[in-house]
Amino acid sequence: QAQLVESGGGSVQPGGSLRLSCAAPGNLYASYCMGFYRQRPGKEREGVAGQDSTGTREYANSVKGRFTVYKVNANNTLFLQMDNLKPEDSGTYYCVADAYPCLAIELLGFRPGKVQSDLQWGQGTQVIVSS
Numbered sequence: 001q002a003q004l005v006e007s008g009g010g011s012v013q014p015g016g017s018l019r020l021s022c023a024a025p026g027n028l029y030a031s032y033c034m035g036f037y038r039q040r041p042g043k044e045r046e047g048v049a050g051q052d053s054t055g056t057r058e059y060a061n062s063v064k065g066r067f068t069v070y071k072v073n074a075n076n077t078l079f080l081q082m083d084n085l086k087p088e089d090s091g092t093y094y095c096v097a098d099a100y101p102c103l104a105i106e107l108l109g110f111r112p113g114k115v116q117s118d119l120q121w122g123q124g125t126q127v128i129v130s131s
Contacts, residue, residue: 002012004024009093009125011129012127013130014085014086014129014130014131018041018127020095022036022080023075023076026076032052032099033052033102034050034097034098035050035058035069036078036096037095038089038094039099040090043091046109047108047110048093050069050107051071053101054101054103058110062088064070066085068080068081078095085127087131088129090128091126093125094122098119098120102114107119
């Protein structure tokens with residue numbers, strides 16, 4: 001099974017920045033959706049940000065204006081630039097991709113249409129925001 005390789009997590013003070021990356025092998029997912037979920041302590045996994053093949057980007061309300069998701073097609077890598085981080089952003093961040101055509105709004109669970117168990121997942125990377 002194809003692997004999504006994540007990197008970029010770490011520990012930062014409130015107000016700081018981190019950039020996560022998710023590399024997909026070869027051209028897999030190049031034409032489809034990729035995004036990030038997170039699981040915060042004591043909470044369910046939730047969609048954070050993603051981009052689909054039309055170039056449309058979707059964000060959770062809690063991160064709008066602070067996070068930016070973008071894809072570099074040349075190397076099939078998705079990035080999540082996280083600025084003005086808050087303690088409530090702490091958690092494990094997972095890269096996610098769909099091997100079939102999709103919309104980012106469905107990939108992230110903002111609208112029904114995708115089953116999480118049908119998606120491809122990265123191994124997760126820890127983000128800690130603390131003073």
